[in-house]
Amino acid sequence: MNRNIKLILGIFTLLVAISTSGCIDQTEENSSQDDAIVVAVSILPQQEFVDKIAGDRVNVVVLIPPGASPATHEPTAGQLRDVADARAYFTVGSGLPFENVWLEKIETVNEDMLIVDCSEGIQIIEMHEEEHEEEQNAEEGEAEAGHDHGGVDPHVWTSPMNAKIMVENTYLGLIEIDPDNSEFYLQNKKAYLKELDEADARIRDTLGEEGGSFMTYHPSWNYFATEYGLDMITIEEEGKEPSPRDMQRLIDEAEEKNIKVIFVQAQFSTQSAEAIASEIGGEVVTVDPLAKDYIDNLDIITEAFSHGITKE
Numbered sequence: 542m543n544r545n546i547k548l549i550l551g552i553f554t555l556l557v558a559i560s561t562s563g564c565i566d567q568t569e570e571n572s573s574q575d576d577a578i579v580v581a582v583s584i585l586p587q588q589e590f591v592d593k594i595a596g597d598r599v600n601v602v603v604l605i606p607p608g609a610s611p612a613t614h615e616p617t618a619g620q621l622r623d624v625a626d627a628r629a630y631f632t633v634g635s636g637l638p639f640e641n642v643w644l645e646k647i648e649t650v651n652e653d654m655l656i657v658d659c660s661e662g663i664q665i666i667e668m669h670e671e672e673h674e675e676e677q678n679a680e681e682g683e684a685e686a687g688h689d690h691g692g693v694d695p696h697v698w699t700s701p702m703n704a705k706i707m708v709e710n711t712y713l714g715l716i717e718i719d720p721d722n723s724e725f726y727l728q729n730k731k732a733y734l735k736e737l738d739e740a741d742a743r744i745r746d747t748l749g750e751e752g753g754s755f756m757t758y759h760p761s762w763n764y765f766a767t768e769y770g771l772d773m774i775t776i777e778e779e780g781k782e783p784s785p786r787d788m789q790r791l792i793d794e795a796e797e798k799n800i801k802v803i804f805v806q807a808q809f810s811t812q813s814a815e816a817i818a819s820e821i822g823g824e825v826v827t828v829d830p831l832a833k834d835y836i837d838n839l840d841i842i843t844e845a846f847s848h849g850i851t852k853e
Contacts, residue, residue, distance in 0.1 A: 579602060580600070580628060580629045580630070581631070581647075581654075583604050583611070583633050583637060583639060584831055586698050586833065591631065591711060593736075595715055602624060604620055604624075604639070608808070609808070615643070624651055624654070630657070631714060634660035634661065635694075635696075655717060657714035659706075660697050663707075665694065665697070666694040666767065668693060696761045696762070696830060697764055703768075740840070744843045752771060754851050755802070756791070756804065757773060762804075762830070774800070776791060777809070782813055800851050802848065803818045805825055826845055828846075830842075
């Protein structure tokens, strides 16, 4: 009996030891996660920028989630609670509508949070609205002339060369809030900049140097087009659907340039693009400038554009 009791006690002690060891390991893992610095970003591509530099030393709060539009998304109560714990907010900084509307309000949630403008050093492209039907009518004496509703193009990240500048600004923000890990961040940043250079080389190799034209619903690809010598023709301008006259102009231009692919993105209506594609015997192809896996997405986009660009 005594021998059996000792055996049972021994087994029980061993089980307790194993259980306790597991709890300690789990506690240490949770503690490591809890110790991670919290930062906020606006869009999913920026999450890759932070992750590539900081790894698991940082937890990233993305304020514009997958499928949401930077023009209409409103931060949730849960996102604002997360931002309250953030040490830094890495803004796109190029006139993104979400930031124009919400940045000041987000700052009031966490006044100690470092605000990093990731577009600092990037040449921002000015946008000017295409001449619409009311302006054309005005020239014909049928109505008053419209106004120029020009603004800035916020889609700076669509060029990998601009992404390199954004990564550099992100790195500078990270070492400001976490100087103890600056060497770790530096080495990771250098490795990721090399990946971006390699992505740029693949794009140039795929698209060539001949230039060409492509048509897209939303003007998301200005910086990409500028970087690689392409002409971007847009259907929607500054949130406005094309008028019937604009639609005919776009159909004529597509036929003149033998365009057979209209690029769209999931965050916007495809109705006008589908109507034009139907008229020209073309197709509508979805490409996403807001995908999280930035470099992988660049390869996907480049492959799609290589089939949708018409050479001059």
